[in-house]
Amino acid sequence: MTIKKFLKRTLAILLLLLTFLFIYLATPRVTNTDPKFQTELIYGDPIDTTIKNILTPKKEPKRTRSIVILQNEKIIYEYGPTDKIMNTASIRKSILGILYGIAVDRGLVNIKKTLAELKIDESIPLTNQEKTATIQHLLMFKSGIYLPSQGEHDSQITDRPKRESYKPGDYFFSNNFDANALGTIFMQETGMSIGKFMEKYLAIPMGLQDFSEQNVILGDPWFWPKKESKHKQYYIYLSTRDLARIGAMIANEGQWGGKQIVSKKWVAQSTISYSNLKENHINYGRYDGFGYQWWLSSDTNTIWADGYGERFLIINPNQNLTLVEQNFTGNSLLTTGLWLMNGNMDSGIESLIKAHDLIAK
Template structure:
């Protein structure tokens, strides 16, 4: 047995023992979660063992964590050792567990979308039809000024700004637009200085700069740093305490990709969405906003649409999925028809077809184990 496989087996034993104490039924609590059994929630109770076996067999290379919630109860957590990063900084081998924060990468975008909805409900953010440039009067001298006056907050929310922007190159390449933004002395000027390529609203183009602008609009409107506002209005009400928002070289929060939190806490975000904006009986965000945000506003292709900073797709069996997707295999899946939330974290950053891993975990294992 190699040292790597031996380490996996030892770690899986530790996890299995831990789950005996965090996967109980009824009123047992795990960081604000009521826990329950897989069997009572309609799953094959061997699901955890099946995930462990698949990891040991090398099927899930790079998988770090899996959290399954159904009917509002935390049913299963599995964590595995693996090489990890903190927003590009090499952390080496990490023994992930329930208390380990993980990069969310672009799942951060979906959370920024929620924060905008909260600020809008409070009257602290401009409406979706407000011109974007009016929120950035400090940049009066940008190119294509007349064309850019047509960009609205809704174009930001839907990534249809019309700017010349490309994140198709690897995120290790300085020519990638988001990486170039991070190296720029002023990220907001960099974004707004991009030349126009399309009319606003004409075409969806994946754009982390859109989320950076949205984060700044929120922070300006509420007169608080983005993380402070997120703590006050979203994280604290959900009992999410251990969270980090990595800042770029310019000291600004990396709104598009910099959030780090525990997978079980990310599952709370998913449950909030599933609950249509409430947590523990308290209203956190309006149901009307969530309904709008999780409706299709831009067509991506391949059966996938884009809402307001959320991905909208479907399971192979047809049930609609509201998703937060992040580089490396980070996924938040919300399946309303199944009353199901699944969080997957992984370390396949910048690797080709990194999205296959969470798809395998969800479709080939979790959904296959759902018996009713």
């Protein structure tokens, strides 16, 4: 073979490999669906111009942002691509809390069961004390289990207490062990994947517009260095309009469109505070309480879900009001990598809070 032919063949192989690599990097984790069960949201009277001006950015934000506000199940404000599915990050935990409520209502789960009874362990074996933690303790972030877990970051690592420094039920600490183990337990006890259960018992009865069971991914779909754990992180992808619909259901005591999706009892039980965060040595900012995977603010009587990448769900049951902001943080290795390189964490949360306060008045 001549040098010229060798170089041509080598170049062709390199181009082919680069093409495959680009396809791999650009392939989205999940794609938008058009489910047969979807129902359109209804529009209500729009918010007044003053509040609209507060919410609408003066110039286009540096990344894709969408906002939806619902009151009495009707859209009163929307901005951006509200149908675009996005990684909800830690908002996933609040959604799983709702699914637990549905499972409890159906007699599939007993939240008083201990990890020992459930035969739940970890790669670093749990101690006898740690195994006395119940599902309820995990829902409250009071398991007393302080081990490395998938997807943890920042204060979850730096502020993690020493093992067995607190007994289950004694101390609040927001950690991914509790959240990820809840995913493992949920699938074990219901006999269904999180995605399948969510589609059957939440998406279909609520008529979510952009959801299918494939919107929930268990474990990272690509090769990433992971912390060894028996409990995989789960990802839930939702459009902003679907996330707002779920929040509005909680605002209305578990009802949507006249249907009881999750019991009033569970909504009440899961949205009261079991922890005084003002007495906690870690500063949790605007939140002073925590329920079953819900952050709480007593100053405004609001319920919050909060996800990495500056995404927020604010629920005001007294006003039957729900406000959602989502920011696109990627849906493939390529788009996620570009977002991480950009380091863009801009948020409209202060505007969202101001808008909430004005609407609530």
